[in-house]
Amino acid sequence: MWPIKTPRTEASWLSGRLNALVSVGLVKKTDRGNNSIWSLTQSGQDNFKPYDDFCYGRIALHQITHYESISPEMVLINYTYTIEGLPDWAKNKDIRHAFSELDNWLSGIKHTQYQVTIRTAIGGAPKIQSPPEPLNLDY
Known part of the structure; x- marks a missing residue:
């Protein structure tokens, strides 16, 4: 490349x-x-x-804002995130302007909520049922 x-x-x-x-x-x-x-x-x-x-860093869980059992094997979770290991260059205004998707991620730290559905199999590891979706985009 x-x-x-x-x-x-x-x-x-x-x-x-x-x-x-x-x-x-x-x-x-x-x-x-x-x-x-x-x-x-x-x-x-x-x-x-x-x-x-x-790499802009690693997305990590900040806070679970809602947890709901929607069936015996499924839970719905709303959460906010943070970004660990965010390099200084990623915070630069020129970078944020040129890479709008990064700017959206940075603007949403600790307040944009995402929702994910997780299948909780008995005796097995939980599995994400559907990709996380943003609930409130306040960019």
Whole structure:
């Protein structure tokens, strides 16, 4: 994936995201002829390599706000979350603007509620029945 080559006149969302990564020191930009070459800095390599992507941290349970048994084998849980290990670069305004999904996650820490249904099998491990869904998006 890296390095990435784009036309110097590139003005798409990709260019915006790459420039935001430059602003926090994860990527460097080199112009060559009519192209820009985007490559990882040492800090970028350190942050990218463990996951083959940039990791914003790990989502963790903050608080269970509602728990309801909806059948003998199913429970409905509403919860809020936090993000553990959130790197400083992920809080940068340029990054948050370029990566709106990250901004949504950061804006929802400790107050956006998600709902999940879990099957509670007797003698077995609980299993998520359906993916968590946001209940109140206050972004």
